[in-house]
Amino acid sequence: MLSVQDLVVEFPAAGGRTVHAVSGVSLEVHRGETLGIVGESGCGKSTTARAMVMLRTPTSGMIEFDGTSLAGLRPKELRRLRPHLQMIFQDPVSSLNPHRKVRDIVAEGMTVWGRPVTEEWLDALLSEVGLEPDEVKDRYPSEFSGGQCQRIAIARALALEPELLVCDEAVSALDVSVQAQVLNLLHDLKERRGLTMVFISHDLAVVRNVCDRVAVMYLGKVVEETTVDALFARPHHPYTSALLEAVPEPDPTLPVLPLELYGEAPSPLDPPSGCRFRTRCRHAQDICATEEPPLLTVADQHKVACHFAEDMPELLALPTMTA
Incomplete structure (x- = not known):
């Protein structure tokens, strides 16, 4: 579904220097699987994830989604593909607009694309992510816990029925008990909707439970890539x-x-x-x-x-x- 070849992402720094955030990363994400990307803070995981969905423009390299090169698309052409690639961010609270009600946050993508939004559709989507529609849809993000905000963010990401869901440290800001609930929710949604997922994390225990394959990154490079079982049984x-x-x-x-x-x-x-x-x-x-x-x-x-x-x-x- 998604192919990344020789991805390079660099940033200018003071004194004419360059931050080599991602250096020649190549990955493939197969339809229906969950690919984990792990590594310590600063290794380039999140930058890679953002580049995958073109939230960060690559310095060089190729990104293909279903055979279509994303890097070469004009803005209007890229915009047509956006509904198929959605992202869940690390901080569930700051990723939601504090001045909008939950109903408007979740339905924003539908509104942008001119698709009909009904109360039945909204209630069904909020219920699917484990929220009580009548209790949440007319309230603001500041009235909810981190776990509830992440469920709202997941509902927003699912509204346009994406094929690929990129989770950037989606549970790292949550308590352990809430992490388990959100991970179970993501697993159920993947099975029910046939989603393909990229799961960014620094927690190997989480990756072991939710991923099929794992890519290990260090200082902007992929140093090992294999199945979850092989990685934990015999690292090379x-x-x-x-x-x-x-x-x-x-x-x-x-x-x-x-x-x-x-x-x-x-x-x-x-x-x-x-x-x-x-x-x-x-x-x-x-x-x-x-x-x-x-x-x-x-x-x-x-x-x-x-x-x-x-x-x-x-x-x-x-x-x-x-x-």
């Missing part, structure tokens, strides 16, 4: 392994082991040469500083950007020394 990149190690285990009797990851992430203003992860990798060698590892297939549906990808699972299994 040291950064992926470090993310998995950092997931807390609710067992105080388990020993605290040294993490694979150490140091601070470099600035996207001046990314390292060669492999961008080499400055934090315990397994880096000379080639890592001089040659950038390509994203290559090492197994079925498993791509890794590491010079030592085939040997890395065994290396990661060895005990490591503290930094």
